[in-house]
Amino acid sequence: MELELPSIAVLLTFFLFVFMVFNILLKRAKTVSKLPPGPWMLPFVGNLHQLFGSLPHRAFSDLAKKHGPFMYLKVGQVPTVVVSSPEFAKEVMRSHDSIFAFRPRLLYSQILLYDCTDIAFAPYGEYWRQLRKICTQELLGTARVQSFRRVREEEVSNLVEWAASNAGSAVNLSKRVQSTTYSIILRAAFGEKRKDHEEFMSIVGEASEALVSFCLADLFPSFGFLSVICRERPKLEKLKQRAKRVSEIIIQRHKEETQEEKTRKTEDLVDVLLKFHRNSEYLGFSLTSDNIKAVIWDIFTAGGETAATTTDWAMAEIIKNPRVMKKVQDEVREVFNRKGSVDETGISEMTYFKCVVKETMRLHPAVPLLLPRECSEKCEINGYEIPAKTNVIINAWAIGRDPRYWTEPESFIPERFLDSSIDYKGTNFEYIPFGAGRRICPGITFGLSNVELQLASLLYHFDWKLADGMKHEDLDMTEALGSAVRRKDDLFLIPQAYNPSPVSKSE
Numbered sequence: 001m002e003l004e005l006p007s008i009a010v011l012l013t014f015f016l017f018v019f020m021v022f023n024i025l026l027k028r029a030k031t032v033s034k035l036p037p038g039p040w041m042l043p044f045v046g047n048l049h050q051l052f053g054s055l056p057h058r059a060f061s062d063l064a065k066k067h068g069p070f071m072y073l074k075v076g077q078v079p080t081v082v083v084s085s086p087e088f089a090k091e092v093m094r095s096h097d098s099i100f101a102f103r104p105r106l107l108y109s110q111i112l113l114y115d116c117t118d119i120a121f122a123p124y125g126e127y128w129r130q131l132r133k134i135c136t137q138e139l140l141g142t143a144r145v146q147s148f149r150r151v152r153e154e155e156v157s158n159l160v161e162w163a164a165s166n167a168g169s170a171v172n173l174s175k176r177v178q179s180t181t182y183s184i185i186l187r188a189a190f191g192e193k194r195k196d197h198e199e200f201m202s203i204v205g206e207a208s209e210a211l212v213s214f215c216l217a218d219l220f221p222s223f224g225f226l227s228v229i230c231r232e233r234p235k236l237e238k239l240k241q242r243a244k245r246v247s248e249i250i251i252q253r254h255k256e257e258t259q260e261e262k263t264r265k266t267e268d269l270v271d272v273l274l275k276f277h278r279n280s281e282y283l284g285f286s287l288t289s290d291n292i293k294a295v296i297w298d299i300f301t302a303g304g305e306t307a308a309t310t311t312d313w314a315m316a317e318i319i320k321n322p323r324v325m326k327k328v329q330d331e332v333r334e335v336f337n338r339k340g341s342v343d344e345t346g347i348s349e350m351t352y353f354k355c356v357v358k359e360t361m362r363l364h365p366a367v368p369l370l371l372p373r374e375c376s377e378k379c380e381i382n383g384y385e386i387p388a389k390t391n392v393i394i395n396a397w398a399i400g401r402d403p404r405y406w407t408e409p410e411s412f413i414p415e416r417f418l419d420s421s422i423d424y425k426g427t428n429f430e431y432i433p434f435g436a437g438r439r440i441c442p443g444i445t446f447g448l449s450n451v452e453l454q455l456a457s458l459l460y461h462f463d464w465k466l467a468d469g470m471k472h473e474d475l476d477m478t479e480a481l482g483s484a485v486r487r488k489d490d491l492f493l494i495p496q497a498y499n500p501s502p503v504s505k506s507e
């Protein structure tokens, strides 16, 4: 095949570019020579999938078996450390937490999160500290989560009615659990349902694909022009404009509410955030409209898929393990029957049920690689020198299966939590489904309340069978990549009403 002159020019430019990139990598690699080596250059996590044919947390786990639990990778130009043991996770998230409390500035967060002014991607510092305070004291504290109890119970009651109306036939439970979870979050965040809320949800869905896809600009940050010309930018900008338009309408509607309307309704999350808009007394500064939009975005992306995925995995594991199904259903039915109502108050009395949820999150943490952290200054961990600006990826999935801490780590055994003090609050580093340290998930109470009420209600009201005569042992537990790691296949189950009046609505 003959190459024409322009093609040769393109090829030469390409090789020059590759040479420049490798040259930089060589220089950088020397600075972290004390770290145990890993594969030298790997594309970003989204692309590892294609490279290894397995999901990033599994690929990293396999690499760690060969290279150790504190592994150095060069991800494009970015020095990256992958942590796969509880001991090293503790070093990062407790002993050196303040140094590792930063996040890398990804193109996604710069564009969609208004230059990283949300909570999850805000750089560690005063602004983040104040947002965290609003989050823990006002937005996601126990009292606020409790104030949304009616919303949760109404939405879960709709879910039960839907399953009851389909009794005897196969239903796509995954899809319905997902829409129930998002309905709860939509109502908690924005108030009563409206048409534009659905549009907001569909934009969030499209953006979650962008979060896991590979972006060259993030791999080669010193080539600033890449963030301008990369193919992701126009897509992200377009999504941002759409989200901005819808959230402005929603915020404006909240601002225009009369005092009477405000007193009649339950305060939603936008109402709470607006209290800090043009009012600097509490924070020392006031939240701008863009800050509010960034935080709203976090609530949906961080809170929706995580809780829906956890509920779905729990149902799948319970169905796959008939012994667990019988034991947990006996407990749920005993408690709700004794109390005479199916509502949240009974859940705190369910010991085994809580163990089932914990075991689900051990085997299937919704965010298996915790949100990336960035080291703000040079530091040393167990004799390894880590330069400033190194990214740190913590593999919560691998840690939850570490055979030194968990017997039969691959098996679903809720009993392991029965007489154990191990909890998900960030003090047991062998179990970190919500992360740990300063950046631990602030939505634990809200997230779990959404998971638990749905799961307990589904287990109470129905007996469940797999569709198409599938045997429980044949249920495929393959994972798929998304903003949270979910089951590849949707869960199709046949509900059978448990008692003569399956739809006893929550009071």
Ligand code: HEM
Binding pocket: 119, 120, 121, 132, 140, 298, 299, 300, 302, 303, 304, 306, 307, 310, 365, 366, 367, 370, 371, 372, 432, 433, 434, 435, 436, 437, 438, 439, 440, 441, 442, 443, 444, 446, 447, 448, 451
């Ligand atoms: C089962 C449900 C959930 C799971 C498994 C989960 C998991 C996580 C994890 C692993 C992190 C990263 C922690 C780290 O970097 O150490 C995180 C951060 C975060 N989560 Fe959650 N989450 C859940 C529900 C929620 C909910 C319901 C909300 C809010 C409505 C929420 C809001 C956040 C925010 C804002 C952050 C960032 C915190 C920061 O960087 O300071 N999450 N979550």
